[in-house]
Amino acid sequence: MNKFTEDDLREELKTKEYEYGFYTDIESDTFPVGLNEDVVRAISKKKEEPEWMTEWRLEAFRIWREMEEPEWANVKYEKPDFQNISYYSAPNKKPKYESLDEVDPELLDTFKKLGISLDEQKKLAGVAVDVVMDSVSVTTTFKKTLAEKGIIFCSMSEAIQDHPELVRKYIGTVVPKKDNFYAALNSAVFSDGSFCYIPKGVRCPMELSTYFRINQAGTGQFERTLVVADKGSYVSYLEGCTAPQRDENQLHAAVVELIALDDAEIKYSTVQNWYPGNAEGKGGVFNFVTKRGLCETNSKISWTQVETGSAVTWKYPSCVLKGDNSIGEFYSVAVTNNHQQADTGTKMIHLGKNTKSTIISKGISAGQSQNSYRGLVQISKRAENARNFSECDSLLMGNECGAHTFPYIETKNKSAQVEHEATTSKIGEDQIFYCNQRGIDTEKAIALIVNGFSKEVLNKLPMEFAVEAQKLLEISLEGSVG
Amino acid sequence: MDLKEKLISSFYAYEDHLQVTNQVHDVKVQAIKDFETLGFPKKKEEAWKYTSLNKLLKQDYNLFAQVEDALDYKEVKKYFIHEIDTYTIVFVDGVYASQLSSTTHDKIDACLMSSAMEKDKYAHLLEKYFNKIAPKSGLNALNTAFARQGAFINIPKNTVADKPIQIINFSTGKENNLMIQPRNLIVVGENAQVEIIERHQSLSENPVFTNSVTEIFVEKRGMLDFYKIQNDTHQASLIDNTFIEQMADTHCSVHTFSLGGALTRNNLEFYQKGEHSNSTLKGVTLIEGKQHVDHNTLVHHTQPNCESHQDYKGIYDEKSVGVFNGKVLVDKIAQKINAYQSNNNILAHDDATINSKPQLEIFADDVACSHGCTIGQLDEEALFYLKSRGIPAKEARALLTYAFANNVLESVKIGAIKKRINKLIANKLNVNLGFDL
Numbered sequence: 032m033n034k035f036t037e038d039d040l041r042e043e044l045k046t047k048e049y050e051y052g053f054y055t056d057i058e059s060d061t062f063p064v065g066l067n068e069d070v071v072r073a074i075s076k077k078k079e080e081p082e083w084m085t086e087w088r089l090e091a092f093r094i095w096r097e098m099e100e101p102e103w104a105n106v107k108y109e110k111p112d113f114q115n116i117s118y119y120s121a122p123n124k125k126p127k128y129e130s131l132d133e134v135d136p137e138l139l140d141t142f143k144k145l146g147i148s149l150d151e152q153k154k155l156a157g158v159a160v161d162v163v164m165d166s167v168s169v170t171t172t173f174k175k176t177l178a179e180k181g182i183i184f185c186s187m188s189e190a191i192q193d194h195p196e197l198v199r200k201y202i203g204t205v206v207p208k209k210d211n212f213y214a215a216l217n218s219a220v221f222s223d224g225s226f227c228y229i230p231k232g233v234r235c236p237m238e239l240s241t242y243f244r245i246n247q248a249g250t251g252q253f254e255r256t257l258v259v260a261d262k263g264s265y266v267s268y269l270e271g272c273t274a275p276q277r278d279e280n281q282l283h284a285a286v287v288e289l290i291a292l293d294d295a296e297i298k299y300s301t302v303q304n305w306y307p308g309n310a311e312g313k314g315g316v317f318n319f320v321t322k323r324g325l326c327e328t329n330s331k332i333s334w335t336q337v338e339t340g341s342a343v344t345w346k347y348p349s350c351v352l353k354g355d356n357s358i359g360e361f362y363s364v365a366v367t368n369n370h371q372q373a374d375t376g377t378k379m380i381h382l383g384k385n386t387k388s389t390i391i392s393k394g395i396s397a398g399q400s401q402n403s404y405r406g407l408v409q410i411s412k413r414a415e416n417a418r419n420f421s422e423c424d425s426l427l428m429g430n431e432c433g434a435h436t437f438p439y440i441e442t443k444n445k446s447a448q449v450e451h452e453a454t455t456s457k458i459g460e461d462q463i464f465y466c467n468q469r470g471i472d473t474e475k476a477i478a479l480i481v482n483g484f485s486k487e488v489l490n491k492l493p494m495e496f497a498v499e500a501q502k503l504l505e506i507s508l509e510g511s512v513g
Numbered sequence: 514m515d516l517k518e519k520l521i522s523s524f525y526a527y528e529d530h531l532q533v534t535n536q537v538h539d540v541k542v543q544a545i546k547d548f549e550t551l552g553f554p555k556k557k558e559e560a561w562k563y564t565s566l567n568k569l570l571k572q573d574y575n576l577f578a579q580v581e582d583a584l585d586y587k588e589v590k591k592y593f594i595h596e597i598d599t600y601t602i603v604f605v606d607g608v609y610a611s612q613l614s615s616t617t618h619d620k621i622d623a624c625l626m627s628s629a630m631e632k633d634k635y636a637h638l639l640e641k642y643f644n645k646i647a648p649k650s651g652l653n654a655l656n657t658a659f660a661r662q663g664a665f666i667n668i669p670k671n672t673v674a675d676k677p678i679q680i681i682n683f684s685t686g687k688e689n690n691l692m693i694q695p696r697n698l699i700v701v702g703e704n705a706q707v708e709i710i711e712r713h714q715s716l717s718e719n720p721v722f723t724n725s726v727t728e729i730f731v732e733k734r735g736m737l738d739f740y741k742i743q744n745d746t747h748q749a750s751l752i753d754n755t756f757i758e759q760m761a762d763t764h765c766s767v768h769t770f771s772l773g774g775a776l777t778r779n780n781l782e783f784y785q786k787g788e789h790s791n792s793t794l795k796g797v798t799l800i801e802g803k804q805h806v807d808h809n810t811l812v813h814h815t816q817p818n819c820e821s822h823q824d825y826k827g828i829y830d831e832k833s834v835g836v837f838n839g840k841v842l843v844d845k846i847a848q849k850i851n852a853y854q855s856n857n858n859i860l861a862h863d864d865a866t867i868n869s870k871p872q873l874e875i876f877a878d879d880v881a882c883s884h885g886c887t888i889g890q891l892d893e894e895a896l897f898y899l900k901s902r903g904i905p906a907k908e909a910r911a912l913l914t915y916a917f918a919n920n921v922l923e924s925v926k927i928g929a930i931k932k933r934i935n936k937l938i939a940n941k942l943n944v945n946l947g948f949d950l
Contacts, residue, residue, distance in 0.1 A: 103559065410888075412863065427878035430845065440869040441563075442888045445860035449888035451871070457878045 065114045068092060071219050074118060078188050078223075081195060091208040091218030098212045104374040105403040105435055108317060108343045111282045118220045118253075176236060182266075183228040184239055187255050190226035197228055201259050205288040205325045205351070213284040213345075214321040217253050221286070224255035229264035229295070238493050240269040254285040260295035260330075267298040269496060282317050283341075289324035289332055293354065296331040297324065300492050301348075302500055305340035307371050310398075315342025315371075322346065328354030328383070335491045337500045338365040338373060339507040347405065349378035352386035352414075359388040362488040364500075366507045367400030367432070376406035376423075376437075381414040381447075390421040393485050396432035397508055403435040410447040417447045425455040426484055428477075428508070478505045516570050517552055521545060523576050524658050537630050540644050544657035551651035563836040563868040564778055564807040569750050574692035574722055576659070577607075584683065584716075586613060592714045594679060596929040599710070601679045602664045607693035609662060610683075621707075623678045626663035626696055638667060642700055642730050646756045646784060653754055656726040660696035663725075668705040670732075677708040677927060684714070684721040684749070691719070697727040701735040708927060712742045715749035720775070722750050729757040729765075733787065737765045740930055741779070744772040744937055747802055754780045761787025761816075768925055769796040770934050771806045772941060782811040785819045785847075792821040795921040797934070799914075799941055801830035801862075810839045814847040823854040826918050829865035837869045839884070845876040854884035859891060859917065891917075911944040 071092045075085040100110060177184055183194060190198050208218045229235055260266050270287075283305070291297045299322075308315025318341040324332035334348040350359030361377040379388035388408065396402040404423045425434035436453045458480050466476030481504055482489070489497050524545045528538070553570055554561040584605055593601065600623045603613040609625055616624045622635075629635040647653040664680045684691050701707055715721045731737050743751060751774055759765055771777050783792040798806045812821040827835045837856045858867045871884040891913045899909035915938065925931045939946060 425873075425875070427875065427880075430848070430878045432878065433874070433876040435875065436871075436873040436884070438869075438871060438886070440886055440888065441866070442858075442860060442868075443864075443866045445863050445865060445890060447860065447888055448890075449886070451869075451886040452884065453871075453873060454881075454883040455873055455875050456881055 064117050066092075066116070066118055066220065070118055074220055074222075078191070080191055083199060084191055087203070087208075088219050091215050092220075094209045095212065095215035095219055098209075098215055100212050104345050105401065105405070105437070106343050106345060106372040106374050108372070111317065113216070116282065118222075173237065180233050180236065181230040182233060182235055183226065185226055187221070187224040187226050187257070190257075194226070194228070197259065198226065198257065201288070201290055202257055203288075205290060205323045206286050206321050211321060213319040214286050217255060217284045217286045217321070221253045221255035224257070224285070226256075227258045227266065227268065229260045229266045231261045232263040233261075234264065235266040238267045238269050252283055254283075256285070256287040257290075258288070258297060258299070259290045260292060260297050262292045263294040265296045267493060268300070269493065270299070270301045283319065285320045287320070287322040287348075291324065291326050291330035291332050291357075293328045294330060295327070296333075298333045299324070299335070299348070300496060301334075301336040301338075302492075302496060302503070303336065303338050303340050303344075304503065306342075307340050307369065308342040310369050317341065317343045318346060319343075320346040322348035323351065324349065324359070325351045326354055326357035326359060326386075329356045330354060331358040331360070333360040333362070333491070334377065335362045335488065336364070336375075337488070337492070337503065338363070338375060339503055341373075342371060344371075344373040344375055346375045347377055349380070350388065351380045351382065352388065353382045355383040356385045357383055358386070361388075361390045361392070362491045363392045364395070364485045364488045364504070365393070365402055366395045366504060367397070367402045368507055369398040369400060371398075371400040373401070374403040374405055376404045378407040379409070379419060381408075381410045381417040381419070384413070384415040385417070386414055387418045388420075390419070390423070391487050392421075392423040393488055394423065394425040394434055395428070395481060395484070395504075395508065396425065396434050397428040399431045401433045401435070403437060404453075405437040405439075407439040407441070408449055408451070410442040410444050410449065412443045414444050415446050417444065419447075419449045419451075421451040423453045424484070425453070426481070427455065427457045474509070477508065481505075481508060516572075516574065517548075519573075520576065520655060520659075521549055527577065534630065534633075534636055534639075536636070536640060537643065541658050541660065544644070544654040547649060547654035548651055548658055551649070551654060553651050560809060560838065563834075563838070564776070564805065566776075569722055569776060572690055572720060572722075574690045576692055584610065584613060584685070589613070589683065589714075589716070592681060592683075592712060594677075594710055594927075594929050594933060596932070597677065597927070599677045599679045601681065603681045603683065604662060604695065605683045606685055606687075606691060607662055607682070607695065620672055621669065621674050622665065622667040623674075624665050626665045626698060627661060629665040629698070635665070635667075638700060639698075642698060642728065644728070646728055646730070646758045647726055647754065648756070648782070652724055652752060653726055656694045656696055656724050656754070659694045660726070661694075663696035663698070665697070666699040666707065666709065668701045668707045668735075670702040671704045672702065673705065674707040677710055679710045679712070681711075682713045682723065682725070683716055684723070685716050687717070689719050690721075692722045692724070695723070695725045697725070699727065699729040699737075701729070701731045701737050703732045704734045705732070706736040708738045708740075710740045710742065710927075710930065713745060713749070713751050713753075715746045718746065718748055720748045720750070724752045725754065727753075727755045729755065731757065731759050731763045731765055733760045734762045735760070736763065738926055739765075739767045740925070740927070741767065741769045742772075742930075742933075743770060743774055743777055745774040745777075747773070747775055747804065749774050750776040752778045752780070756782045756784070757792075758784045758786055759790040759792065761789055763787065763790045764793075765791070766793035766795070766924065768921065769808070770937070771796065771798040771800065771808075772937050773800065774804060774806070776805045776807075778807045778809065780809045782813070783821065784813045785816055785821075788816045788818045790816070790819045792819075793924065794821070794823045794825075795924060796825040797918045797921045797938075798825070798827040798829075798835055799918070799938060800828075800833040800835070801941075803832045805834045805836075807836035808838065809836075811842065812840070812852065813842045813844075814850045814852065815844045817846065817848045817850070819847065820851045821853070823856075824921055825856045826921055827856075827858045827867065828861060828914055828917070829858065829867055830861040832862070832864045834865070835867045837867075837871065837886075839870070840872045840874065841882060841884070843875045843877050843880055843882065848877050848879040850877065850880040850882065852880070852882040856884075856886045857917070858886075858888045859914075860888060861890075907942070908944050908946060911939070911942040911946065914938070914942060915946075
């Protein structure tokens with residue numbers, strides 16, 4: 032085993048309380064806690080939104096008020112008090128730290144292990160970024176290339192100002208306001224998010240990533256993402272990052288909508304590593320996300336996710352395969368350790384003819400965590416020759432964790448072919464023995480086996496991301512066995 | 514007055530006239546109270562997501578059959594597995610039909626629930642077993658409250674039942690819309706062994722609603738094989754609740770053949786309470802028209818080193834609806850479990866629907882649990898192959914359907930049942946293959 036202080040770090044990560052002291056100085060334009068119509072109006076006004084947007088938010092709020100918090104998920108947590116949250120806080124303009132030296136060394140260590148460059152480290156930790164630094168120049172050239180192609184990639188607030196016709200046309204079409212409790216809440220109070228539009232026939236030359244945008248700090252809590260790929264276009268979009276995100280917001284309720292028009296393709300990759308709470312399961316982020324994509328004729332949407340963080344995850348990236356010959360894919364690795372709980376999966380709604388979907392879900396549970404896969408495959412009556420293949424495998428480490436599978440398969444068409452298989456097992460002692468015998472110590476052997484187990488999914492991630500994600504898996508599972 | 518209110522008020526009107534021991538009476542009064550609070554299952558409940566009882570509950574039912582109808586054995590012979598010698602316990606409209614039955618108290622008890630409830634001799638058995646594993650649900654509570662008649666089977670220690678036991682419930686429907694609630698209790702002692710065949714059969718075109726509860730206890734090293742034949746008319750609905758508790762080193766299997774009925778719901782739950790126990794759940798569903806079959810299974814592994822196998826095959830034609838909702842629950846201490854769950858379905862018509870939900874909930878790490886679920890069609894190439902060899906399309910389809918269901922039939926231990934099921938399937942598919950498979 033390499034000698035750098037992984038054990039120490041693990042101990043520290045386990046025992047150390049999360050430090051909330053990042054900032055104490057509450058800026059004057061943070062709203063008082065509570066939610067009512069006035070707050071929604073005020074958020075909208077603050078962002079100088081047009082009238083229709085304000086109305087849209089208000090309608091969502093009225094719907095939300097009537098709704099009840101869902102309880103069907105296989106997770107247990109103390110429900111957040113929605114009247115005890117501040118729904119607007121201006122982006123934090125003041126950097127948190129002046130230099131990297133002030134940043135929590137533990138965080139930096141993790142960065143180092145993940146192989147994140149120094150500049151990115153600074154950005155992620157909230158260190159003041161010098162204008163001449165690399166990331167900025169990258170961003171500038173990056174923006175230029177995109178503009179040349181006619182690609183719009185900006186924050187949601189900017190999009191509402193600059194491209195209201197596009198936003199108005201597409202927002203809420205895939206995830207309607209009344210879709211579910213958290214989607215309604217998000218629709219009413221969303222702070223910001225990303226907007227991306229790829230024009231007809233354009234192949235986006237680079238991976239778009241929320242990671243690169245520098246004007247976007249501190250908008251995480253109620254994020255709203257809208258990606259529209261016009262006919263024949265292609266885009267690969269990355270969200271989140273492998274670095275541990277230390278956010279003081281307990282509740283995250285994001286909405287992501289993808290729209291792939293005819294012949295378009297969207298690849299959406301997520302790596303989520305929010306603060307999972309300490310080893311006793313205290314604290315941690317609740318991640319309640321609604322993600323859904325709409326596929327028109329011959330289009331394709333592919334979701335890839337690596338979930339390692341959050342105390343409670345509740346997330347089902349879905350595809351509505353509306354157009355004929357459209358394809359939906361879902362690749363997921365969900366790792367839970369300590370007291371984490373994850374209830375995640377996907378929905379594949381086959382409406383068009385010859386639609387295809389693939390689901391590969393890998394769940395790894397360690398410690399006292401609970402990991403559930405919940406998926407729906409629905410073949411509607413008119414979906415001739417629909418095809419689905421689902422595979423969900425669970426790996427259990429230690430005898431205090433749980434793995435659960437809840438697949439729903441609903442078929443109304445006789446030409447459908449649906450296959451589902453799931454397995455649950457632990458890492459075989461013979462596999463570990465084989466590695467040991469060849470001089471690989473147990474911890475490395477487990478990392479190796481876990482990587483092999485998740486490979487099908489990791490392979491789907493863009494390259495740099497995949498390398499980081501692999502390391503992330505190792506770190507997340509450190510100390511879980513033996 | 515809706516059905517629930519009617520049930521509750523008639524309970525209080527009739528209960529006092531029944532002769533049961535005080536202890537059974539107390540259980541029943543508690544049960545009706547539970548039913549009052551729990552009511553019938555609603556579609557909002559996860560376990561009833563795909564099956565609605567609304568249509569069933571809207572109708573008015575006669576709760577107590579007035580007359581005992583004398584059925585002629587010749588008329589109903591075909592519903593018996595008459596090819597082999599068996600003990601039979603027959604009920605007509607929920608009332609015991611002595612002329613059709615052959616019960617016994619010799620070595621084993623295969624008799625009536627009502628007589629067991631009244632006699633002190635069985636009081637200790639009832640105290641130990643009656644209403645002990647049926648989970649608290651509206652339907653179970655309702656059945657407990659109205660439990661009047663049913664089969665009582667007690668296989669004492671170290672005894673092998675010399676013949677299989679048939680339990681048959683006929684409904685004549687002479688009175689309109691009948692609701693019957695059979696209640697069976699089966700106790701298999703240590704090292705004991707028994708085979709049981711159960712059938713519900715409606716003889717009229719009037720709607721019948723059966724809410725049956727069977728509790729089965731299998732003590733150490735006991736063996737139980739249970740066969741359920743469900744081939745009822747399109748007006749008869751059945752909710753079958755079967756709960757099995759297995760102690761160490763037991764083998765239990767339940768085969769369910771769902772070949773007909775307006776609405777059939779099988780709640781089949783296995784609780785493994787001892788090490789090295791083995792549970793097998795198998796089923797063939799072959800329905801058409803507007804029939805609805807729902808298999809809701811649970812295997813709860815609470816002890817280490819156990820096994821469970823589930824294999825459900827379904828073929829759905831026309832507007833029929835199939836539901837499979839299987840659950841395997843593995844407790845933390847139940848290490849070294851081997852659990853397998855498989856659900857294969859064929860949709861034979863565009864209007865047919867299948868909803869499948871095979872679930873695993875696992876809290877132990879050293880386990881091998883897997884499930885598989887498929888939905889598809891008969892292989893066109895295989896059909897072509899058979900047709901090219903001169904087998905007509907209909908027969909070719911039937912052959913492939915047989916082959917598809919054969920996995921389940923293979924483990925049936927009583928030859929006569931295998932033959933009977935094959936015949937029923939052949940009748941349904943309207944073919945004569947000229948040989949027994």
